[in-house]
Amino acid sequence: MAADWLGSLVSINCGPTLGVYQGEVFSVDQTSQTISLRQPFHNGMKCPVPEVTFSAMDIKELKILEIRHCSNGVAKQSGPNMTVTAAGYTGRKDKGGGCGVTSTQVSSVPVSVPKAEPRTRDGGMSPSQHYSKSYVERQVDMTGQSKGFRRRHNSWSSSSRGPNQATPKKNGSKNGQMKNKDDECFGDCMDEFLDEDFDFEGNLALFDKAAVFSQIDSSDRRGNSARTRGNPAEQTPSRYRHDENILEGKPVVYRQIIVPQSGIKEYSTDSGLVVPSISNEFHKRLLCVAESYGLSLERRLEMTGVCASQMALTLLGGPNRLTPKNLHQRPTVALLCGPHVQGAQGISCGRHLANHEVEVILFLPNFVKMLEAINSELTLFGKTGGKQVSSVKDLPDTPVDLVINCLDSHENTFLREQPWYRAAADWANQNRAPVLSIDPPVCGQEQAVEAKWSLCLGLPLPLPERAGRVYLCDIGVPRQVFQEVGIKYHSPFGCKFVIPLHST
Template identity: 35%
Template sequence: MSGKYLGSYVTVDCGELFGCYQGQVSNVDTLNQTLTLKDVWKNGLKSSIDDVTLLAKDILSLAIIPSPKDDKIGNRAEVEHLESQRNKNKTSARDSPRKFDGYGSSSSQPAPPDTPNKINKMKGRVGKDDVCFGTDVNMEKDFDFETNLALFDKKTVMGEIQSGKQQGPPLGPGARTVSNFRHDENVLETLPPTYRQIHLPSPSTKEFLTDTGLVVPSASPELRKAMQDSMEKLGISVERRSESIARAVAEVALHFVGGPHRLTPKNSHQKPVVVALCGNHPEAAGAVCAARHLATLGVQTVVYLQTLTVSHYLKKEIELYKLTGQSVINNEKHLPSVSVDLIVASLLPPTWGGGDEISKMKGIIEWANKQRAPTMAIDQPPSAVINATPWLDVKCTLSADLPLAYGDRDGKLYLYSLSTPRKIFQSLGIEYDSPFGSKFVITLHESC
């Protein structure tokens, strides 16, 4: 029965991989399921091969066409018919550059013969065209956005993503499911976080929270005094603690005075001015040390001493500070008359329990409160404990390791690390895991 098709002219579409063929049927092998064409044209170009044998499994569509005229295979109508079979655009504006020029046209003029070089070039161009224009896309039909959007169940998909279910096709037997993790989740399994990592031997009067949610309880003045005595006993002297205090104070102070915007070569005509108000206690030694750190960075500093009689550790810090060439005064009349950028106050120790010291500070307190500069307190007693009028208008407070029970009148609270060894906390019955993380100074917030 297949013999009746011998000699017929057909057009065969073998898909994008093999292309389109036109030619005369020379053999039909029903046993091997093959079709042989002669006088073959492929993709609009005359083939250099006399006979082409196609497998039935590679043929997508086959159509019988009329016999060619003037010994040329096909015409423009046949080309358009082939393109319509593959759902391609028929309009000339959207035609592929592959125009099937080899088919001939309605004109009676015969096509000029192709030289071997021209054939090779055209073959190379056809390959490039297939890559760029070979996709079957019906440009005449508008895309229905509403219908396709209705097919997408956003709620179900988002539920699967948030629940960590595997996206994609079902997994085969024995396959291991993979959970989807957010950017802030760990791939490795970890223990649930513990936010209360500090335990004091006695209940605290107040608790604070870090930015990460860790609980930091407040310490009593007696516990802070015991910590200082334990550090002195184990060799962590005032000089060592002063350097840690100074590092933290200088870091926060540079932020208040403008940091890189003020300390630049182009801005050397208006260097920031910092005044340190110091009493006679270990924390005041840290304030003097901080003034030395700031002076070495180009900040103009002034150290005011509340009393001329100072301890030996404070005297050493003052001697080191004088090496920077900055001034030390003990008379409030000599305080800067120019604009001040920051006031660092360490007039009273954190263990202060009362006395007549505040009455002697009335003049310096009035001067500080008249300045437009913010006041940063270093481990001073809470304003509620001092309970004196007048007292400093504090913008922020820095406290070491364990804060005192500071309130709203003490401004923003910062906690800095003295790098206190764990053994010191253990000797006082304190369970202490560092809340600082990768920083030496952190912000504390009052717990609700």
């Protein structure tokens, strides 16, 4: 009975994992419950192997597409859409002993094949290619039968895959499926092409860009007119620039600091805020009021030292220079201080720099009487391992990375006549290192040491051009202190403690 189906064209559905196979039956083994197909097609494409064998447990559904031979050798042929049960063919024979063409259809409803007990399958072929043309359509094209099938010109042909190509294992893996999809999409063995080339220029000519944009503009104008018909004052622009804020807000007031003394030099921040300068006497009054509120000299010294050291570390290279792998190239800073409050601020800055692995050389002349703040700062500085000298001869002969100038005083301008002051100023001017001045005073004469940067405290002083670029640091003066001395104040620092100022 099994030999009756040899030579027939069948379609075997093996489930979503293995797919659908079509081919000619050339072997049916009832003992091992297997069926073999010759010249098989998998999911509509020709398999690279000539034969495929299926087990009964793998078959979900079996359809007979065409019966070519019967057991008596009489050839016959039936329609390609014929469906029979997988259990066997039960058609009757005609009087001539052959199988009638009209009697081959037994059932028009597919019958599922009973599943066998699950077992491990080590062999078998399950190529997981996804193709676009079925075996029946190809047979109709070859035999010339007009069954209403339409040949698709943009699909692969059955001969597009060579017989020597490797077949993926029957494991249903996604990697195999993706690989075969790539081969199908990007393969270069196609023998079928589009009948006509796509006319890109003609298709592009159908798109009228000017008309489309004109329609968009007209729709925007209609929408705006509909929104503002009730109140024309509420009309808003339909388009915004890339740097324009779409949210309505109050205009920015750039003059947020107003001092009682007008006509003094003014500066501006990077964001455009105006920062006016104050005189040396007014600045001294501001610090006295702040000290009466609890902002003592020790607190100001500490805050100034932190801000100045942070700025100095940035000038020295910051994270690009001060790294654990660069300890053999530690930056060197020469700190020139005098016996006054400005000198104490410089010593505080040197202490913080020494704590950040910077070699600090402190120059401070010997005096019989020192300020208490200087003695306290010197005691702390000595614990950091920094070097202290009292003679200019002990300063380095080679250029250093940075010179910090704290020689000048706001109160005592006669120190400029001292020999130690002149010697230190000459050394700083002859050294090729850049100079940072901390809290420089406003003197009638020119600055003894030409600085590249100058750091002011709280509010800037009207410094000359020789002072270099002006920076401003926040020493923690409360807003109420500014108001008490007659200054309308809003902090210009934002998220920083040191900001640059530009002359206006």
